[in-house]
Amino acid sequence: MKNNQFLSFFEEYKSQIEKNSNAILNSFRDEAFRAFSRLGFSSKDADYYRFIDLPTLFNADYGVNVNCLQPTFNPYQKFHCDVPGINSWLYYVVNDIFVDPLTSDLPEGVIICGLKQAAERCPELLKQYYGKSVKMENDGVLAFNMSFAQDGFFMYIPEGVVVEKPIQLVNILTGNRPLLATTHNVIILEKGAKANLVVCDHSLDKHVDLLANRITEVFVAEGVEYDHYKVESTTPSTKNISTLLMNQAEKSSVVTNIITLHNGITRNNIEVNLCGEDAKTTLSGMFIGGENQYSDNATSISHYAPRCTSKELFKYILEDNSKGNFLGRIHVAEGALKTEAYQTNRNICLTKNARMYTKPQLEIYNDDVKCSHGATVGQLDDNAMFYMRSRGIPEKEARLLLMSAFATDVLDNIRIESLKDRIRLLVDKRLRGNGSHCEGCVICK
Amino acid sequence: MLEIRDLHAEINGKEILKGVNLTINKGEVHALMGPNGAGKSTLSSVLTGHPAYKVTKGTIFFNGKDLLQLTPEERASEGVFLSFQYPVEIPGVSMVNFMRTAINEQRKYRGEVPLSASDFLRLMREKKEFVEMDSKLTNRSVNEGFSGGEKKRNEIFQMAMLEPKLSILDETDSGLDIDALRIVASGVNKLKTKENASIVITHYQRLLDYIVPDYVHILFNGKIVKTGTKELALELEEKGYDWIKKELVIE
Numbered sequence A: 001m002k003n004n005q006f007l008s009f010f011e012e013y014k015s016q017i018e019k020n021s022n023a024i025l026n027s028f029r030d031e032a033f034r035a036f037s038r039l040g041f042s043s044k045d046a047d048y049y050r051f052i053d054l055p056t057l058f059n060a061d062y063g064v065n066v067n068c069l070q071p072t073f074n075p076y077q078k079f080h081c082d083v084p085g086i087n088s089w090l091y092y093v094v095n096d097i098f099v100d101p102l103t104s105d106l107p108e109g110v111i112i113c114g115l116k117q118a119a120e121r122c123p124e125l126l127k128q129y130y131g132k133s134v135k136m137e138n139d140g141v142l143a144f145n146m147s148f149a150q151d152g153f154f155m156y157i158p159e160g161v162v163v164e165k166p167i168q169l170v171n172i173l174t175g176n177r178p179l180l181a182t183t184h185n186v187i188i189l190e191k192g193a194k195a196n197l198v199v200c201d202h203s204l205d206k207h208v209d210l211l212a213n214r215i216t217e218v219f220v221a222e223g224v225e226y227d228h229y230k231v232e233s234t235t236p237s238t239k240n241i242s243t244l245l246m247n248q249a250e251k252s253s254v255v256t257n258i259i260t261l262h263n264g265i266t267r268n269n270i271e272v273n274l275c276g277e278d279a280k281t282t283l284s285g286m287f288i289g290g291e292n293q294y295s296d297n298a299t300s301i302s303h304y305a306p307r308c309t310s311k312e313l314f315k316y317i318l319e320d321n322s323k324g325n326f327l328g329r330i331h332v333a334e335g336a337l338k339t340e341a342y343q344t345n346r347n348i349c350l351t352k353n354a355r356m357y358t359k360p361q362l363e364i365y366n367d368d369v370k371c372s373h374g375a376t377v378g379q380l381d382d383n384a385m386f387y388m389r390s391r392g393i394p395e396k397e398a399r400l401l402l403m404s405a406f407a408t409d410v411l412d413n414i415r416i417e418s419l420k421d422r423i424r425l426l427v428d429k430r431l432r433g434n435g436s437h438c439e440g441c442v443i444c445k
Numbered sequence B: 001m002l003e004i005r006d007l008h009a010e011i012n013g014k015e016i017l018k019g020v021n022l023t024i025n026k027g028e029v030h031a032l033m034g035p036n037g038a039g040k041s042t043l044s045s046v047l048t049g050h051p052a053y054k055v056t057k058g059t060i061f062f063n064g065k066d067l068l069q070l071t072p073e074e075r076a077s078e079g080v081f082l083s084f085q086y087p088v089e090i091p092g093v094s095m096v097n098f099m100r101t102a103i104n105e106q107r108k109y110r111g112e113v114p115l116s117a118s119d120f121l122r123l124m125r126e127k128k129e130f131v132e133m134d135s136k137l138t139n140r141s142v143n144e145g146f147s148g149g150e151k152k153r154n155e156i157f158q159m160a161m162l163e164p165k166l167s168i169l170d171e172t173d174s175g176l177d178i179d180a181l182r183i184v185a186s187g188v189n190k191l192k193t194k195e196n197a198s199i200v201i202t203h204y205q206r207l208l209d210y211i212v213p214d215y216v217h218i219l220f221n222g223k224i225v226k227t228g229t230k231e232l233a234l235e236l237e238e239k240g241y242d243w244i245k246k247e248l249v250i251e
Helices: A003-019 A024-039 A117-123 A124-127 A140-148 A382-389 A395-411 A415-433 B040-048 B074-078 B095-109 B115-129 B148-162 B180-190 B206-210 B230-241 B239-248
Strands: A089-094 A097-099 A111-114 A153-157 A167-173 A179-189 A194-201 A210-220 A223-231 A238-248 A252-262 A265-274 A280-289 A294-304 A307-319 A323-332 A340-349 A355-364 A371-380 B002-011 B014-024 B029-033 B055-064 B080-083 B090-093 B166-170 B197-201 B216-219 B222-227
Touching: A003 A024, A003 A140, A024 A117, A024 A124, A024 A140, A097 A111, A097 A117, A111 A117, A117 A124, A117 A153, A117 A179, A124 A179, A140 A179, A140 A238, A153 A194, A167 A179, A167 A210, A179 A194, A194 A210, A194 A238, A210 A223, A210 A265, A223 A238, A238 A252, A252 A415, A265 A280, A280 A294, A280 A395, A280 A415, A294 A307, A294 A340, A294 B080, A307 A323, A307 A355, A307 A395, A323 A340, A323 A371, A340 A355, A340 A395, A355 A371, A382 A395, A382 B014, A382 B074, A382 B090, A395 A415, A395 B090, A395 B095, B002 B040, B014 B040, B014 B055, B014 B222, B029 B040, B029 B115, B029 B230, B040 B055, B040 B074, B040 B080, B040 B166, B040 B197, B074 B080, B074 B095, B080 B148, B090 B095, B095 B115, B095 B148, B115 B148, B148 B180, B166 B180, B180 B206, B216 B230, B216 B239, B222 B230, B222 B239, B230 B239
Parallel strands: A089 A167, A153 A179, A167 A194, A179 A210, A194 A223, A210 A238, A223 A252, A238 A265, A252 A280, A265 A294, A280 A307, A294 A323, A307 A340, A323 A355, A340 A371, B029 B197, B029 B216, B080 B166, B166 B197
Antiparallel strands: A089 A097, A111 A153, B002 B014, B002 B055, B216 B222
16 A cells, blocks of 8 residues: 555544554554654655665555454464473464463563553553654654554563563464554563563465564663564565664663564664663674565664663675665763763675665764774685685585674574574574574474 | 696786696605795695686696595595694684584595594594693684684694694794794694605794604795705705705706
8 A cells, every 4th residue: 555545544444443442552543643644654864764665565455454353263272382492481463463372370460461451451551651662753664553553562570570481472474465464562671670572573474465564662670681582584575664662771781682584574673772871782683684585674772871881783694686784873862971882783795696785873972982883794704715625614514604603693692592592503504595484383384 | 645747826817836746655744945935835725725726737646536626625535634824713613613514524525424422522632632732722713812823733633633644734833932833743743654644834944853854845936946855954944045046047
C-alpha cells in the first residue's frame, strides 16, 4: 500500500483497531496518525533512511490483522526451541499477536504477557511506560507503529529480582499472502533487577512478502543488569524493521547484541539513551550477508549524564550481491563529563558486487571525554591466507578460519554460554554456506 | 629429495631468480647465503608456492613430484615447510585451532585418519617442551602480540608439530638474541633426522655455528654462484660479499 492508501485504510478501520486494542494504546493513535500523515515513510532527518527504500518496502498489497485474530496453530505445541542448554522461559509472538503460554512458573512479581493483557493486569505500569521513549514526531515508521500497533510482548521485572534463566521471545512471521505485522514491546526492569532476553526473529514462508514493523522499548532502572540479544534467521522475502529504544538509568549495565544471519531486508534502528550517571552499555552486532540480503543497522547512543561508558562494535561479512549499511551516531551532551565512548565498525567485502556503506557520526558537546571511532572496509588478509596455506590448510578452510576469527569479538559479547556456543556454530555453518538457520526448533529444521 | 633446475622467477614483471640449480638429498643441511636482494627469500617463496611470484622457466621436483603443479597447501602436505622471516599475526585464530586444522588437513591429504583431541593435545604438549615454548603462547591467537623471538620460536614449534621432510628456515636468526638463537638452533638440530633435510637461509655465519651445514651456497643476482662446505661461510664472513662480486667480474 502507498502512504495515502494507509491513510484511508487507517481512517476506515480505526474503530475496529481501537475496539480490538485498549485505551492506553488507543490514547496515542490520533497523534501518531497525524505524525504519520505528515511524514509518510520517512524521517525528519533525510539521511536517516538513505539506503533503504521504505515506500517500496511498504508498497506490497499487505493484509493487516485488524481484528487481532489468533493464529490458526498453537506455537507452543508446534515448535519448541531445543538449542542445547538454553533452558529458557519461552514466549511466542505470531505475526502481531502475543500467544499466551497459559502456564507459568516465573519468579514472584515478574510479569510476562501480551501488551493487551498488560493493559488489564497492570494498567498503571503500561500507562507509565508505553510510548514514553518513542519520538514519533521525527520518524514516520515509528508513527506508523503507534498508529497501528495493537499487541506485543510485555515484560516486567520488579525491584531487586534476579532472573538468571534467559527469557526468550520468538517472533514468527507467517502467511499465505502478503502480511504486515505491527507490534510494540515494552520491557521494564526496576531498580537492581537482572535479566536476559533472547529475541529470535523467524519467518515460516519463503515466497510471501512478510513485513514486520516492531518497536521495543526498554526501561532499565538504577543498578540494573540487562542483556538483550536479537538473532535474525528469516527468509529472503522477509522485510524486518525493528526499533530498539534502550533507556538506561544510573549505574545500569546493558549488553545488546544484534545478529543477522539470514534475512531479506532488515533495518535495525537502535537507540541507547544513557540518562543516569555511571551507566554502561555495550552494543554490538554482526551481519553475514550472501545473495541479495540487505542489513542496515542505524545506531544512536546518547550520553546525557556524566561518567557513562559506551562500547560499540559492528561487523559485516558480505558476499555475492549483499549490501550492508552502518550508521553510528554518538551524541555526548553538554554536561556529560568524563564520558567514554568507543565505536568500531569493521567490514569485509568478499565479492566485487558486495557493497558496504558506513558512516560514523560523533557529536560531542563538552571537552572532558574519551571518544574514538574507526570504520574499515576491506578484504581478507592475503598474508594470513598464505601463512595458513603454507601449513597445509586448504584455501577454503583458511578463508573460513579468517572469517570466523573476524566474527569472534562480536560473539565474545554474548554472556549466555549456551547461546554463544550455538551462535558460533551457526556462524561457522553460515560461513560454510550449508544452512544458516538456528536448527533449534522445528521452525528452522 | 629436491631438484631445482634452471629456475627463473619474477614478481610484478621483475626477474629475481635467473637460473637457480640446486640438489638436496635427504639427511643434508644446506646453507643459503647472499647479499640483500640476491633472491634468497624469493627462492623460499617460490618453493612454497607464494601466489605473488611467477615461475617463468625451469623445474622443481620434490620426491619425484612436480612441485610447481601443486598448491601451497599441497606442498605443505607433501612435506615442505617454511619458517617465515616475518611470521604473520592472525588475531582471532587460536594456536590450538590453527595447529589442529593444519595437522588434520595434512593427514587428510595423505589419507590418514585425523588425530583425536587427546592425541593432539598430547602431541602439542610434547612439542612445546621440545622447543621450550611457553604455554601462554599456545593459548593465544596465532603470533598475536608475540615478540620477535617468540614468533621465531613459534615457527620452530610448528615445524616440530608438522614434521616436514624439507624445512626452509628463512632468516630464522634475524631479530634473535643469543639465548633465543641457541634455543631455536637446538630445536632445529633435534628435529634433524636421516630422512629429512633443511635449507638455512642466513646473512650471518653466526647461525652456522649452531646449525652446521653440509653445504654452503652463495646466491648472487638470482643465481647460485659458489658452493662449498661450511668453511665457505667463514671465508665469506671474513672477506664480505665484495669478494664474491670481484671474483665474478674476474671470471
